Amino acid sequence: MLNKKMLASDAIVKALQVRKRLNLNYEESVSAIDAAEQIGIEVRLTDIPSMEGMYITGKRATIILSCLRPQGRRNFTCAHELGHHIMGHGEQFDELEKEKSLARSNNPIEFQADCFAAFFLMPKVTVENGMKRRGFSYETLNPIQAFELAAWLGVGYSTFVNHLLYGLKKISRNIANELLRSSPKEIRKQFLNVDSPHLVVANKSWIGRAVDCEISDCIVLPKGCSIEGLNKFNIVESREVLVVQAASPGLARATSDSWSSYIRISPARYIGRACYRFEEEVDE
DSSP states (O other), X not given: OOOHHHHHHHHHHHHHHHHHHTTOOTTSXXXXXXXXXXXXXXXEXXXXXXXXXXXXXXXXXXXXXXXXXXXXXXXXXXXXXXXXXXXXXXXXXXXXXXXXXXHHHTOHHHHHHXXXXXXXXXXXXXXXXXXXXXXXXXXXXXXXXXXXXXXXXXXXXXXXXXXXXIIXXXXXXXXXXXXXXXXXXXXXXXXXXXXXXXXXXXXTTOOBSXXXXXXXXXXXXXXXXXEETGGGEEEEEOSSSEEEEEOSOEEEEEEETTEEEEEEEEOTTOOEEGXXXXXXXXXX
């Protein structure tokens, strides 16, 4: 029988140690891909349909992620594979989530890697700082607010809600069930009149990592916000808020009053070394 409490405690300690080692401020959200590269792990994206992620040891440790998965899931999977590396689990292949067996879900290695990922990306103090800056409370958290926080933390909507319920124990089962009745697609429709595979709400409460997106993704920005590199976007809405849709890869920067954030755009379903995914296209 698994001693899940002991396994989780060890994983959480190591997750927080890695954040400290990388000088990651607890008020800030982080990119697991950036963190892995900073440690010296090569991260690559591929289009293997049956795979979530893979960790390979060797002369240079490598994490391979599926570009076919949603961005939040991909970031969590990268943190999961980083957990395998940090915990010394050896080489691992993590199949597509829906294909996982019950035996695998009870695997202590997989459980630990999930705990590591959850608390590396969503430690209690980071979540609470994000809530406080936005004026949100656990008791009244609604789907739009949870969606905004999940995007900032770089994880999927249901992953964040389940972490609040099971990992941090900050919301009740009733609140979690109510939040999970809304799907990300339904929430996106409250912001957009166009179809977008991914939406990020980036405002003055967004601190830490850059806003990462792919071509066709949309970003909700403060009204009156200026963008260096505006030519990389199509403007979708500019009345109550500024909504832009990414149109070409590269770097941009959004600025509003005393706040600013970099925006990094990659091709949709990019394949290759992850650190090159935001490079601008060069005309030949």
